[in-house]
Amino acid sequence: MADLSLAKDKIRVLLLEGVHPSAVKLFERHGYHQIEYLKTSLSDAELKEKIADAHIIGIRSRTQLSDEVLAYADKLIAIGCFCIGTNQVELDAAKKRGIVVFNAPFSNTRSVAELVLAEAIMLLRRIPHKNAMAHQGGWDKSATGSFEARGKVLGIIGYGHIGSQLSVLAEQLGMQVRYYDIEDKLPMGNAVPVSTLDDLLSEADIVTLHVPQTPQTHMMFGARQLSRMKPGSALINASRGTVVDIDALAEALKSERLSGAAIDVFPQEPKGNDEAFESPLRGLTQCILTPHIGGSTQEAQENIGIEVAGKLVRYSDNGSTLSAVNFPEVSLPAHTDARRLLHIHQNRPGMLNAINQVISESSMNVSGQYLQTDEAIGYVVIDVDSQDTQAILQRLKDIPGTIRARELL
Ligand SMILES: NC(=O)C1=CN([C@@H]2O[C@H](COP(=O)(O)OP(=O)(O)OC[C@H]3O[C@@H](n4cnc5c(N)ncnc54)[C@H](O)[C@@H]3O)[C@@H](O)[C@H]2O)C=CC1
Numbered sequence: 001m002a003d004l005s006l007a008k009d010k011i012r013v014l015l016l017e018g019v020h021p022s023a024v025k026l027f028e029r030h031g032y033h034q035i036e037y038l039k040t041s042l043s044d045a046e047l048k049e050k051i052a053d054a055h056i057i058g059i060r061s062r063t064q065l066s067d068e069v070l071a072y073a074d075k076l077i078a079i080g081c082f083c084i085g086t087n088q089v090e091l092d093a094a095k096k097r098g099i100v101v102f103n104a105p106f107s108n109t110r111s112v113a114e115l116v117l118a119e120a121i122m123l124l125r126r127i128p129h130k131n132a133m134a135h136q137g138g139w140d141k142s143a144t145g146s147f148e149a150r151g152k153v154l155g156i157i158g159y160g161h162i163g164s165q166l167s168v169l170a171e172q173l174g175m176q177v178r179y180y181d182i183e184d185k186l187p188m189g190n191a192v193p194v195s196t197l198d199d200l201l202s203e204a205d206i207v208t209l210h211v212p213q214t215p216q217t218h219m220m221f222g223a224r225q226l227s228r229m230k231p232g233s234a235l236i237n238a239s240r241g242t243v244v245d246i247d248a249l250a251e252a253l254k255s256e257r258l259s260g261a262a263i264d265v266f267p268q269e270p271k272g273n274d275e276a277f278e279s280p281l282r283g284l285t286q287c288i289l290t291p292h293i294g295g296s297t298q299e300a301q302e303n304i305g306i307e308v309a310g311k312l313v314r315y316s317d318n319g320s321t322l323s324a325v326n327f328p329e330v331s332l333p334a335h336t337d338a339r340r341l342l343h344i345h346q347n348r349p350g351m352l353n354a355i356n357q358v359i360s361e362s363s364m365n366v367s368g369q370y371l372q373t374d375e376a377i378g379y380v381v382i383d384v385d386s387q388d389t390q391a392i393l394q395r396l397k398d399i400p401g402t403i404r405a406r407e408l409l
């Protein structure tokens, strides 16, 4: 087991995909100076090499942290997804290695909602095609097929943080909102839930997707769903590229069954700004194509940097797993007068007993103990009034079923 009880000047932080500098500042302010900062994501081979040395990694939506990559992450204690989606990380694989994963569940919500609303207006006015024509010297001055947003039906699929915020903004514009979600969700304003996806598709002038990437949402929007949409309606996808069958969408646009689309996320996205973007939607001028920038605003990125770096620092400094996405959540007070031991283990009978036995045999005074479990793992935090914890830590590591144990220095 790698030694994970380190002074801050030994803790290495690897930040990828150009996370906002606010994250770097926050780490530095808290005494973390071993920071490697890269603008792009990495290939699997580069990632395996770099992750082997990192104690903390920060990524955005592009970097794939698979079980295979995580097998190299011997020293890693935490992953920060500087975004909302966490589908790029194999969460259970991280958990079984004792690696905690954090994200920013709502710092870019508003940015996505604003972009989608703007796209809805652009699509209703047939702007993408008129814009493309004007760039080529054309002059399509006509009201044919152009509509106000006022009174039109916006169909939202996935009424979570983004979907519900979009709902509020769209109603302020006078749109009628219908939504479909697999969970019961409180309607905002006058929005109306519908009980089937088909009902939503048959009513909406604009359909917009705001679901997470899960096995259930994989290709949930294909030829069948497109054929259920109202003729002349438009589709927006700023969720994940795996949710929509992109070839079927290209067909629906070519046949003019749909009047337009706005697509921000793709099944294959370039690793960085130097790589070419390939898609069957290229050249279809009625389609707005954006390079996965739904959440890319200065406000969102700066806040995400602070939020996620803050969670990573708190976990590293204090052990708190509050708002972790793959771990039992423990919120901890500061441990000013105590040494804090952290023990992550497989959730099997007798673990707590074994831990307490080690502590009681050491005759150290325990000033606080915290335990949280889920079906797979247990997380125990013990505050002890002693400076001499090395031997105890080793004995804790030796308990069968231990995944990771460290001491906060
Ligand atoms: N384009 C971009 O830059 C960004 C994209 N995103 C994507 O947007 C997604 C949604 O974000 P949030 O609204 O914050 O997530 P959220 O978790 O708050 O909401 C997702 C909603 O979708 C619902 N849902 C799940 N499966 C469904 C299904 N099969 N059918 C219908 N509804 C379903 C859930 O019940 C939930 O209400 C994220 O998971 C992420 O993938 C998020 C931020 C930026």
Ligand SMILES: O=C(O)C(=O)COP(=O)(O)O
Residues within 6 Å of the ligand: 060, 061, 062, 082, 083, 084, 085, 086, 108, 292, 293, 294, 295, 296
């Ligand atoms: O927040 C999300 O889930 C996003 O899709 C945004 O991803 P990004 O940080 O722009 O790579």
